[in-house]
Amino acid sequence: xxxxxxxxxxxxxxxxxxxxxxxxxxxxxxxxxxxxxxxxxxxxxxxxxxxxxxxxxxxxxxxxxxxxxxxxxxxxxxxxxxxxxxxxxxxxxxxxxxxxxxxxxxxxxxxxxxxxxxxxxxxxxxxxxxxxxxxxxxxxxxxxxxxxxxxxxxxxxxxxxxxxxxxxxxxxxxxxxxxxxxxxxxxxxxxxxxxxxxxxxxxxxxxxxxxxxxxxxxxxxxxxxxxxxxxxxxxxxxxxxxxxxxxxxxxxxxxxxxxxxxxxxxxxxxxxxxxxxxxxxxxxxxxxxxxxxxxxxxxxxxxxxxxxxxxxxxxxxxxxxxxxxxxxxxxxxxxxxxxxxxxxxxxxxxxxxxxxxxxxxxxxxxxxxxxxxxxxxxxxxxxxxxxxxxxxxxxxxxxxxxxxxxxxxxxxxxxxxxxxxxxxxxxxxxxxxxxxxxxxxxxxxx
Numbered sequence: 001x002x003x004x005x006x007x008x009x010x011x012x013x014x015x016x017x018x019x020x021x022x023x024x025x026x027x028x029x030x031x032x033x034x035x036x037x038x039x040x041x042x043x044x045x046x047x048x049x050x051x052x053x054x055x056x057x058x059x060x061x062x063x064x065x066x067x068x069x070x071x072x073x074x075x076x077x078x079x080x081x082x083x084x085x086x087x088x089x090x091x092x093x094x095x096x097x098x099x100x101x102x103x104x105x106x107x108x109x110x111x112x113x114x115x116x117x118x119x120x121x122x123x124x125x126x127x128x129x130x131x132x133x134x135x136x137x138x139x140x141x142x143x144x145x146x147x148x149x150x151x152x153x154x155x156x157x158x159x160x161x162x163x164x165x166x167x168x169x170x171x172x173x174x175x176x177x178x179x180x181x182x183x184x185x186x187x188x189x190x191x192x193x194x195x196x197x198x199x200x201x202x203x204x205x206x207x208x209x210x211x212x213x214x215x216x217x218x219x220x221x222x223x224x225x226x227x228x229x230x231x232x233x234x235x236x237x238x239x240x241x242x243x244x245x246x247x248x249x250x251x252x253x254x255x256x257x258x259x260x261x262x263x264x265x266x267x268x269x270x271x272x273x274x275x276x277x278x279x280x281x282x283x284x285x286x287x288x289x290x291x292x293x294x295x296x297x298x299x300x301x302x303x304x305x306x307x308x309x310x311x312x313x314x315x316x317x318x319x320x321x322x323x324x325x326x327x328x329x330x331x332x333x334x335x336x337x338x339x340x341x342x343x344x345x346x347x348x349x350x351x352x353x354x355x356x357x358x359x360x361x362x363x364x365x366x367x368x369x370x371x372x373x374x375x376x377x378x379x380x381x382x383x384x385x386x387x388x389x390x391x392x393x394x395x396x397x398x399x400x401x402x403x404x405x406x407x408x409x410x411x412x413x414x415x416x417x418x419x420x421x422x423x424x425x426x427x428x429x430x431x432x433x434x435x436x437x438x439x440x441x442x443x444x445x446x
Contacts, residue, residue, distance in 0.1 A: 014132050020186050021125045022145050024088060027179050028121045029152025031095045031114060034176045037160030037257040038169040039243045046104050050402065054374025056111050057239050058367045064115035065362035072123035072355050080124040081192045085184050091117025092180035099173035131193040150268025154261040157242065161257020214353050219344050219430045222423030223337060227361030229416040230333050232369035233409045237327065239370040240402060247399035249316045259320060267327030274328065275335025287431055291424035294336035298417035301329045305410035309403060344430035377405035
């Protein structure tokens with residue numbers, strides 16, 4: 001009886017830790033996304049152009065990506081609980097300070113600080129969960145944790161817009177930081193597991209792998225390129241979707257937030273479920289199946305994006321349906337490609353590989369997506385005004401500029417499909433090479 005009760009308590013402790021880390025990841029993406037729901041009121045108050053709006057996201061990403069590598073190294077050597085707690089405190093405090101900003105420079109500084117704090121979340125939480133659960137249970141647990149991406153993003157849209165509509169955008173930013181008052185104390189009462197607590201001894205025998213050896217894997221370079229393209233499109237979509245719905249289709253700040261949140265939530269969840277089921281099915285039939293499926297879904301994104309983006313004012317239903325389907329196909333990337341990485345990288349290479357991959361995909365893709373698209377939107381708006389003989393860039397011309405600029409998503413989706421297909425041509429050989437190396441190391445250790 002006592003061993004049974006002890007095991008039940010242990011299982012309850014494991015899932016309590018998972019729940020709290022999941023909630024922190026929701027807050028992570030809530031605070032990251034909520035400014036996108038507030039673009040229009042912030043733009044009008046500070047007189048911003050779309051280039052400046054894009055820079056707010058790009059500056060966040062630059063610091064997030066650069067700081068992520070050293071914080072990952074610290075997470076392997078210091079208390080993950082303390083590091084994550086400090087990260088939550090920093091990003092929440094800077095999120096709230098955005099609501100107090102009186103100049104664009106202070107807005108920019110606040111977003112940079114949020115990026116610094118949020119960079120602690122992924123390395124600490126995923127490492128923590130890896131030490132709580134054995135390998136045969138990690139996929140489900142990490143899938144739950146990663147659901148914080150669409151859920152947190154959707155909540156940022158759902159609540160950010162309506163709060164701004166009722167109380168102003170500053171109140172929306174301050175309220176976004178409040179959950180930290182509960183989550184930080186909850187995190188600090190958790191027991192942090194020892195590193196490697198759930199690992200079998202057999203895997204501990206694997207030698208440390210050089211980063212240079214990882215960079216010699218051909219498939220990794222194709223996947224890094226795909227990550228940069230994917231994140232470029234994803235951050236353009238997340239940053240400008242509410243503004244697009246407001247300018248092009250005439251929605252209020254509150255309603256654009258609700259519509260964007262619905263698209264983000266349904267698209268992210270359905271894309272994840274689809275890729276998880278199809279990916280696990282197809283990999284048993286051909287080893288390059290996940291990469292091929294990802295390439296096909298990227299191609300499907302192209303017509304869906306074109307139809308959704310180009311719908312004229314008055315066609316809101318068609319626009320949201322096709323944009324939602326586009327995001328389903330685009331977000332399916334994560335389930336296909338993240339699991340494909342596990343196929344050609346040995347267990348003792350995965351943390352380093354993901355650190356390299358994340359840094360490259362954020363710096364080369366996400367950081368430039370909002371900035372360059374915002375610049376393109378401004379350029380096209382001025383051209384539309386000039387073509388109409390107007391010396392003033394009105395809201396009508398800004399709507400035209402943004403609508404045309406967002407066509408970068410289907411254009412880059414073609415390139416995304418190409419690099420994923422090229423990765424599918426090398427992954428089989430890389431997976432076989434990894435397997436032979438791993439078996440050799442294990443045989444030597446035995």
